[in-house]
Amino acid sequence: MNTIVIDDDAAALLIIKKLCDSYDQVAVNKEFTSAIEAVKYLNTNSVDLVFLDIHMPTFSGFDFIETLKTPPKIILTTSDKDFALQAFEYDCVVDYLLKPITKERFHKAILKLDNAKKDEKLNTIVSSKGDADFIYVSVERRLIKINIKDISYVEAKGDYISIKTKVKNYIVHSTLKKIEDKLPSNLFLRIHRSFIINITEIVDIEDNSVLIEKSVIPISRSNKGELMTRLNLL
Amino acid sequence: METPNLNYIKEISGGDLDFEASILEVLKKEFPIDCLIFEENFNKKSYEEASNNVHKIKHKISMLGLNEGLQLASKFENDLKKCEVKLYEKFVEILKKIHVYLG
Numbered sequence: 001m002n003t004i005v006i007d008d009d010a011a012a013l014l015i016i017k018k019l020c021d022s023y024d025q026v027a028v029n030k031e032f033t034s035a036i037e038a039v040k041y042l043n044t045n046s047v048d049l050v051f052l053d054i055h056m057p058t059f060s061g062f063d064f065i066e067t068l069k070t071p072p073k074i075i076l077t078t079s080d081k082d083f084a085l086q087a088f089e090y091d092c093v094v095d096y097l098l099k100p101i102t103k104e105r106f107h108k109a110i111l112k113l114d115n116a117k118k119d120e121k122l123n124t125i126v127s128s129k130g131d132a133d134f135i136y137v138s139v140e141r142r143l144i145k146i147n148i149k150d151i152s153y154v155e156a157k158g159d160y161i162s163i164k165t166k167v168k169n170y171i172v173h174s175t176l177k178k179i180e181d182k183l184p185s186n187l188f189l190r191i192h193r194s195f196i197i198n199i200t201e202i203v204d205i206e207d208n209s210v211l212i213e214k215s216v217i218p219i220s221r222s223n224k225g226e227l228m229t230r231l232n233l234l
Numbered sequence: 235m236e237t238p239n240l241n242y243i244k245e246i247s248g249g250d251l252d253f254e255a256s257i258l259e260v261l262k263k264e265f266p267i268d269c270l271i272f273e274e275n276f277n278k279k280s281y282e283e284a285s286n287n288v289h290k291i292k293h294k295i296s297m298l299g300l301n302e303g304l305q306l307a308s309k310f311e312n313d314l315k316k317c318e319v320k321l322y323e324k325f326v327e328i329l330k331k332i333h334v335y336l337g
Contacts, residue, residue, distance in 0.1 A: 009293055011260045018246055018253055055289055079293050079308075100242050100296040 001048035001113075005031045006038045006064065007077065008056045012099065016051050016077065019106045026110065035064040047072050049113065054078040054087070065090050070177070073116065075109050077101065088158045089193060091175035116159070135182055137163065137172045144170065148187070152201045152212050154179055156194040164215070189230060191223045199230055238298040238335035257297075262336050265294055269329050276322070285314035288325070295328060298335065303328040 003026050005016045013031045020026045026049065032038040036059050038050070052074050054061035061078075065071055071092040076083070079099045087096045094116050095109040136143045150165040156176045163170040163179070180188070180196055190196045191210065195217050203211040208224075210217050219227060240254070247253045272287035292307035306328065310321040 009290060010264060011257055011297060012293060014253070014257055014260060015246055015297075018250070055286075057286060079289065079296070099293050103245065 001026055001073075002046065003028045003049040003051070004038060004041065004047050005051040006033075006035050006056075006061070007031075007051070007053040008033050009053070012053065012077065015101065019101065019103065020051075022103075023110050025114070035059045035061065039064065039067050042068065050074045052076055054083050055080060062086065065092065073113060075113065089156075091156060091177050094159075135179075137170055137174075139170055139172060146170065148183060149198075151183070151188075151198055153195055153197040153215070153217060154183075164213075166213075189223075189227060191217065191219045191227055193220065199227070202231075205231075236300055236302050238300060238332055241299050242297055258336075261294060261297070265291075265332060265336060268294070269333070276319075279317075281314040281317045281319070285311050288314060291329070295332070298332060300328060300332075303331075 003020065005013055005020075005028055007013050007016065010033065013033070017028050017031065020028050029045075029047070030041060032041070035052075035056055041047075050072055052061045052064060054076055055078060061076060062083075065074065071090070073094050074090070074092045075094055076087050076096045077099060078096070081098060084096050087093050095112050097105060097109055133149065134145050134147050136145055138144075146163065146165060150167065152164045152166060154176060155162045155164070157171070159173060160171050161174050161176055161179060163172060176190065176194070176196060180190055183196065187198055187200060188196050189199050197210060197212055197217060201212045203213070205211075205219075205227075208219050208221075210219060210227075243254055243257050247257075268287060268291050272284055272291060275281075275284040275287055288307055288311040292304055292311060295307050296304045306321060306324055310325045313319070313321055
């Protein structure tokens, strides 16, 4: 995997690079002490994995993630425990390593990364976007067929997504981004960082939420305009 | 009382002496600068900035095996965000210890 490391601390860069040396699948191509420089690099270079420090001056690790349209896999590195919850809000985040990073903990992160890559191949989704009425998802080693029109909404839950249909709820190891790419855009819309909804299933809309079946789903301010233009308003 | 050590760095190095030398070189170069910037910001009462400086220093504290020092630095980092400075003396003691160790 083409890998970059971003950390404003030169010692941390050396340590992460050294830890990566033990893994053939991780090839560190470049290091950055500034996330802004890394964003510039990513404009012209493709990367599979980023080791990313969260706490950096002026432009944090989270700013970095928000900047990227299709972020690669990211392993966060930090001296703070406090960001763990926020970290896993992002589908691209594979793991969260607390400094000082031990060899054992680093090894676990690489295993998680390998599993995430395997799941990417196995998981979801056999149909191609927009031209099939169904998708297949991998649940407990079985491929299960779901009719796309039966999906009410999809919710991100850490490393998993929850696909809510009229009859059943499926928990799948995947990301919202991946399923979003497979769902027809005339029916489905992302209305929040953690939710994609079937817009034909909306029962009502309040200020910052929609009701689908009995679930109240939040709407991000940034997504509300797009939702309103898609509705058949009187 | 805990003292700085190279246990963590040696564990990561796996016997790679060049790596150990590189890390020590970086620490010797960066640590005094980090401390200087922290002192400047602290003396100016720029506590938010000083808190960021402590954050950067605390990784070096942890790399040198000072677990209690790391806890104190984390507390001090948070305190500074609230303009609370009572841990300053103890934090500076840790810095002095590292200065002596790095030579």
